[in-house]
Amino acid sequence: MRYVIIGGSIAGISAAKAIRTKDSHAAVTVISGEPFGQYYRPLIPMLISGRKNESDILYPEDPLHAEGINRVVGSAIRVDTNTREVLLASGDRISYDRLLIATGGVALKPRIPGLDSTKAxxxxxxxxxxxxxxxxxxxxxxxxxxxxxxxxxxxxxxxxxxxxxxxxxxxxxxxxxxxxxxxxxxxxxxxxxxxxxxxxxxxxxxxxxxxxxxxxxxxxxxxxxxxxxxxxxxxxxxxxAAGVRPNIAFLRGSGIKTRRGVLVDETLLTNIPDVYAAGDVAEGVELLSGKRAVSGLWTNAQEMGRLAGLNMAGGNATYPGFLAVMNASEIAGIPFVSAGTIDTAGRGFDVAIGRENGKYWKLVKKGDFLVGVVLVGDISRAGLYVNLIKNRIPLKRDHDKVMRRMASYAQLQA
Amino acid sequence: MDQIFVKPEKCMGCRSCEIACAVQHAKDKNLFAAVLQTPPPMKRLFVEASDNVRMPVVCRHCEDAPCLNACLSGCLYRDQKGFVRRHKERCIGCWSCIMACPFGVVSRDPDKHIAVKCDRCHKLDTPACVAACPTRALVLVEAGNLSKEKRRKIVLSESP
Incomplete structure (x- = not known):
């Protein structure tokens, strides 16, 4: 079985690893557009500040240097789903039995006079x-x-x-x-x-x-x-930095259905048999709204890539969907975590808000379900809340404590 | 891999495990130095109490670990013993692991701005929390290849 993955960032890497875990004889080819190796994309702002250099942000062990994985540096310009081939800009053709599209996103370019001609x-x-x-x-x-x-x-x-x-x-x-x-x-x-x-x-x-x-x-x-x-x-x-759109231009004429991104079902399969998509290029389902959406978040791309890889190797994993909002970061010294429904003004949710010593939190409930969390300044135990939202775990007698930002694992088990 | 088992019915809520954990992760591994250390050493497990349950909540070193999956800087890794540990110098303080852990046992070091979690006292035969527990609410079970059910029986057989 020849597995081909277009894209060497987190969705592609996770898929390659998952395929090899499930099928230890698999031959996996990863087409990567990154000439100098696989790195953690979220770390690139730190190259500008000088906090990190190029070698700091590479994977400690190159995941595409593993046994059974063949890394090809190149850029896919076309996919032929009839002959099952990927055409590269170099003119090379790579044949596949199962294909994953994990080409991520490209920066949106706003139409601003002068922007095209400047070199800065x-x-x-x-x-x-x-x-x-x-x-x-x-x-x-x-x-x-x-x-x-x-x-x-x-x-x-x-x-x-x-x-x-x-x-x-x-x-x-x-x-x-x-x-x-x-x-x-x-x-x-x-x-x-x-x-x-x-x-x-x-x-x-x-x-x-x-x-x-x-x-x-x-x-x-x-x-x-x-x-x-x-x-x-x-x-x-x-x-x-005006946003990102899925990198799908090269799929034109392939028969692979796209809207904003590549449309996938709950197994990450596209409309074409044996062709899957994952990560920022995929258009899946947002968990809370049930609507089609493109995620654009690293952690979701990791999860989608892994499940797509498992399914490509014969598995039967389903991906329930992602949360459009599921962010953690620290900006200018302030840590924050946000997930689920966070903009609630006038929308009929139960909302609890707390402020203390410059810290801020907001919890959002709908019926028996926690649907949103915002923690700014104090992010302790954020995962308890995110887990309740993501896995749609109904609140029981613990409503009150959860909404007072006093959830504890012991109490959720009680 | 040995696993720490928690028996909530035996926990008195004395927090000996929390103290032992913090001391074990202090610069000098004794109580007096740890108390005086600034900033104070951080514990990696949490004794929690609700109306009807008391228990230490401890890192499971999950097989399919959400923290490890979420780590976007190459900091978290699984060591040869199967423990989920940190390459500290790689942590950028993005807190994805804190967002991902459904047990709430990854914390933020507010001084170093890096994530802090249980390292299973990988240099010790018995983790500090287990050694410190006076009621054996925390026990170390040789999991090996035993099935989940067998491990459960072992734990039950140790109960009074």
Whole structure:
């Protein structure tokens, strides 16, 4: 059985491992677009700040160097589901019996006049982008980050921290966010506001309800951007962090059904037999809404990849779906965890909120089920709440304690 | 792999296990030095009580470990004995493991900004918490290849 996986990041890696676990004689080929090895993608902002270097973020043991796994560096440009072949940009063809599409996402490019012609604008999706940003950060005096999501905020803080030649002050960094608050969809309003205050305290200017209208080239080689509200902001360097879309362009004409992403069923199978999809490229089902969605979260990609791999190797695992919100992070010194339904204004949920010493939590209930959690500042035992939401475990006599942020494992067992 | 078994009916809630755990993870492994250490050493298990249950909640070193699956920096790994442990220097404090653990036994070190969890006292024959428990509410069971049911019987046979 020839297994082929397109994509060498977490979904692809997890699938390759799972296939080998289940079928120890399997021949697995992983087509990876990353020339210098497999690395932990969420760590790339740390390359900009200099907290990590390239070798720090590689897997301790390259998972694609394992027995039975053949890593091919290349880029898939077409899939022929009739002849069961993947065509690479190099002209090579790779035949498969079972195929996994795990090509992740690509950065959205907003239509902004001047953005195409500048050499100082980069997304932040891979190591090469991070390296370019790090290089430019050494000489730039200012940076604008387009988009105040997780990637944008992390990029902004990393640029503030980035290594500078002796005697040079940190660069001016501004984030331009279209919406009224940063971290939209990752935190609720109050949680995001707390993080924003901490980010601003670290010297990042955050413009909300604002857009970048166009790029302007200023005097002495210094550049600026024009904002929707009319003002200008210095921008020697631009980070485009306006979101991600599934990387599916190469599937055109393959017969594999796509909408936003590659449509998969609860076994991660596409509409074509023996062709699976997992990770940020897949469009599956969101657990709470029951609606089709693309996840874009690392932990979900890991889980999808593993289950897809098991099923490709003859297993019968079902994937119930993912939570669209399931984030953990620490930004500007503030840890937070959020999961499930977090925006609740006027939607008829039972909501409990607590504030104490700058810490903030919110718990959201619908009937007998916990459906949302936001923990900012104190994230202890976050997993208890996330587990209740993700596995749809009904609350029993413990309603009260759970909603007072006093859940304990012992009490949930009682 | 030896496994720590918890027998809630025997737990008095004395927290000897918590203290022993913190001392074992202190710079100097004695109570007096541990008490004076700043910041204080952190425990890796938690004695919890509700109206009708008291029990130490301890890391299971799960076979399909959610924390390990969620780790996005290569910090958590499974060692040769089967324990889920940390490459401390790789932890970036993203807290994915804390979000993933359904037992709530991974914590955040607020000073070092890294995740803290049970290492099963991998250098000791008997974990500090088990050795410290006066009522044998925590016991070490040689799991080996025994079935779940057999392990259960062993635990029950030790009950009074």
């Amino acid at each position: 604008a980069f997304p932040l999706r891979n190591v090469i982008h991070a390296q370019k940003l790090r290089q430019h950060a050494a000489s730039a005096a200012s940076a604008v980050v387009i988009g105040g999501g997780l990637v944008g905020i992390k990029a902004a803080l990393a640029l503030r921290e980035a290594g500078r030649p002796e005697g040079k002050a940190p660069m001016d960094v501004a984030v331009v966010e279209m919406l009224p608050e940063i971290l939209n969809g990752r935190l609720d309003h109050d949680g995001a506001a707390a993080i924003r205050a901490a980010v601003e305290e670290r010297g990042v200017d955050i413009h909300r309800n604002e857009q970048v209208k166009r790029l302007l080239s200023g005097s002495n080689g210094r550049s600026k951007v024009r904002l929707g509200s009319g003002g200008t902001v210095d921008a020697d360097l631009i980070v485009v």
